[in-house]
Amino acid sequence: MNLIILPKSKDLLDVAFRKARKASAMLKSERNVIKDAKGKNIKRIETSANYISEMLLRANLEFPNMKEVNPFYCELMESTIDINQTLKALGHISAERRIILKLKGNAIGRIKGLEKQESTKAAPIVKEFYGRISGLAKKLDKSIENYNRSAKKLKELPKVKTDLPTAIIAGYPNTGKSTILGRLTKSKPKIAAYPFTTQKLEIGYLLHKYQKIQLIDTPGLLDRPLDERNKIERKGIAAFRHLAEAIVFVADPTMQCGFELEKQVNLFNEIEKEFEGIPIIVVINKADAASKEELEKAKKAFEKAILEGEGIESGLGKEIVRIVGEN
Ligand SMILES: Nc1nc2c(ncn2[C@@H]2O[C@H](COP(=O)(O)OP(=O)(O)O)[C@@H](O)[C@H]2O)c(=O)[nH]1
Ligand SMILES: [Mg+2]
Structure with missing residues (x-):
């Protein structure tokens, strides 16, 4: 099976923040100070949140739907991993992902609402957002570990053709x-x-x-x-x-x-x-x-x-x- 192995929260965040920094630096500077601050800081939030969200979503999307799995693989899965625990971990990952997206929306909304003279308030909003998603991501480590343990085993299942006699x-x-x-x-x-x-x-x-x-x-x-x-x-x-x-x-x-x-x-x-x-x-x-x-x-x-x-x-x-x- 083709399944993503998720990075630990620390690595996930490191990459997310690095990508965010890069993406925001790529934006060309605006003369208008508030417009510049809004654009760059919104970019940081969007980029970091989207990266984390995509990674977490992949774990859920790539995991086989147990109702559709071929019975041969189903029985193999049942005997190699704890399916309930894995689905629980995926549920947790999916729930935290939705919270991260919600926080992203909030933070972006707050930045968009800043007045002309409030350009210095944009960066602290990002900092606060980073702090909150860091906290959320760290809470995911146990679930990431559980999911990864199963994913590694499932990746090793033999690739036999279930549609051939x-x-x-x-x-x-x-x-x-x-x-x-x-x-x-x-x-x-x-x-x-x-x-x-x-x-x-x-x-x-x-x-x-x-x-x-x-x-x-x-x-x-x-x-x-x-x-x-x-x-x-x-x-x-x-x-x-x-x-x-x-x-x-x-x-x-x-x-x-x-x-x-x-x-x-x-x-x-x-x-x-x-x-x-x-x-x-x-x-x-x-x-x-x-x-x-x-x-x-x-x-x-x-x-x-x-x-x-x-x-x-x-x-x-x-x-x-x-x-x-x-x-
Ligand atoms: N004489 C003879 N030897 C065979 C025949 N088929 C296999 N062997 C030998 O039996 C040994 C074991 O064969 P192998 O195919 O590796 O057995 P497996 O362990 O059941 O997969 C090998 O030395 C083969 O060369 C056969 O039809 N006649
Ligand atoms: Mg043999």
Whole structure:
């Protein structure tokens, strides 16, 4: 997500006042003393207030509307940030912004109302205005901090396409998931960080006729038993339910991956339960390297599986397109 990180109040004010000084100095001097004082001091107020207001407004505008967020991201947001606290911080920021704009209007009004002989009264009005917005901005620091903490986390959410038909790849480490993704999508996968795992998602796109299908490998997520995860990680895993039209489960019959077939079957059963209703395509990979016995055993364990070794594009690619690509 593209979100602004707000400066602390001190920095916000420093920049605002510097911009105000500059903008007012850029105005050409007026011969008429009161006109000159009014023009320059109003410029200082306008420039400083508008800058702060724009920054604060951006935080509110850029933050996603929770009612419109895609369910996948919604679930990820719920498990990575405290949404209520963040919305409260944004509410505070928005309220203070409105007060700053009101103070701006008042101060400008007072300057405009000054009489001819009152030109020296303009600068003190600005000073008073600066003092008041400084006080207001400082009170915002806690909310800015809370908002920023969430914004930083949201900025790190993976950029997956929620509008493309998508298949998620699962299976124990070293069963060949990345290899399959690479072969199916032919281009180097995009890498995206995902909360709850130190590893990165690998995202590739399978092109079939006019259709583009998103394939996501999920190292660190769907590659070990779910009961080893804490509640928040489970939510991060469950979020894929909103994204996946199909799951590709990769099994390794050779034991080269280091996990017995029974364990792999258990993981399959867990995933099937977790993603109930979403079709799972099982791939028995490394068919080229497996012995006859290993293959037979794997085929028995996973009925209806697709065998893969060489020529992966053929069977699996077609099956993904058949299941995922029809809508
Ligand atoms: N013999 C054979 N080896 C494979 C096959 N697919 C992957 N491998 C090897 O298995 C190892 C793990 O593959 P990788 O794609 O990184 O597995 P991942 O951890 O599931 O992503 C690598 O050394 C691959 O070269 C295959 O079809 N046949
Ligand atoms: Mg991998």
